[in-house]
Amino acid sequence: MNIEVNEILNTYDGGLTWRSDYAVDGKFCVARLRNRLDKAHHPVGDGEFWWLNSVPKKVTSFVGRAKQGRISFAEALERRNILVTSPMCGLCADQIESTDHILTSCSMVKETLCMVLNWCGIPLEYFSGVNEVLAFARNWGHCPKKKETLTCIIYGTIWSLWxxxxxxxxxxxxxxxxxxxxxxxxxxxxxxxxxxKKGDTMDWDKWCVSPLTCT
Known part of the structure; x- marks a missing residue:
C-alpha cells in the first residue's frame, strides 16, 4: 500500500505532540482514512492489486488472497494436515484442487469464463492462473471506465465460482x-x-446485453 506512516500520524515537540491530517475537531476520523485507503494502490504478492470501490470489501479481500494462492482449497488443507473428504476439484472432480485450477483451469470454470467474455464482447481467451486473468482485465482496452467494469466483473466471476x-x-x-x-x-x-456515484444509473436490460456499454 503506497501510504507512509507519517502521512497518517506525525509527532512534534520530541514526541510530546501528535498531529494527523485525518483528525476532525481533535478526534481521529476513520472515515477520512477509509477514503484515503480506497484511493491507494495495493501491492499484493507479486504485483499491484486493484481495490475497487464498486466491489464489497470481503470479495476484494478474497480475490487478493486468491491472487497469492492463500485460499483454503483441498490441496492446501491437506498440506496443513487438515482432513478433507477428497482432494479432487469441487466443481469437475477430475483433477487435484488448487487455486489456479478451481478458479481458471477447471473445465467448468473455463466454460463459465468463456461465457463471461462473450457477454462482454471480448474475443475468447484462456487463462492458466488467477494472476493471468486479473492482469488481463486490468490491462484490457484503453477506456478506464470499461477497464474498471471488466475488472469488477472478473472479481464477481471469481467470487461466484468459489x-x-x-x-x-x-x-x-x-x-x-x-x-x-x-x-x-x-x-x-x-x-x-x-x-x-450520485447521478449514475444502471439499466438491467442493457447490462444483460452488453455490460461494457453501460459505463
Missing amino acids: KARNDRIFRGEILKPAKIMDFIKGTVFTWRKYRA
Whole structure:
C-alpha cells in the first residue's frame, strides 16, 4: 500500500505532540482514512492489486488472497494436515484442487469464463492462473471506465465460482455454467447499482446485453 506512516500520524515537540491530517475537531476520523485507503494502490504478492470501490470489501479481500494462492482449497488443507473428504476439484472432480485450477483451469470454470467474455464482447481467451486473468482485465482496452467494469466483473466471476464450488461440496448443489453466469450478472449488477456515484444509473436490460456499454 503506497501510504507512509507519517502521512497518517506525525509527532512534534520530541514526541510530546501528535498531529494527523485525518483528525476532525481533535478526534481521529476513520472515515477520512477509509477514503484515503480506497484511493491507494495495493501491492499484493507479486504485483499491484486493484481495490475497487464498486466491489464489497470481503470479495476484494478474497480475490487478493486468491491472487497469492492463500485460499483454503483441498490441496492446501491437506498440506496443513487438515482432513478433507477428497482432494479432487469441487466443481469437475477430475483433477487435484488448487487455486489456479478451481478458479481458471477447471473445465467448468473455463466454460463459465468463456461465457463471461462473450457477454462482454471480448474475443475468447484462456487463462492458466488467477494472476493471468486479473492482469488481463486490468490491462484490457484503453477506456478506464470499461477497464474498471471488466475488472469488477472478473472479481464477481471469481467470487461466484468459489461460491458454486462451496455449494457443491457443502450443500450438494450442482450449478451448471449457465446458472453461474446468471448469478454473476445479478451479483455484479447489484454491486454497481448500489455503489454507483450520485447521478449514475444502471439499466438491467442493457447490462444483460452488453455490460461494457453501460459505463
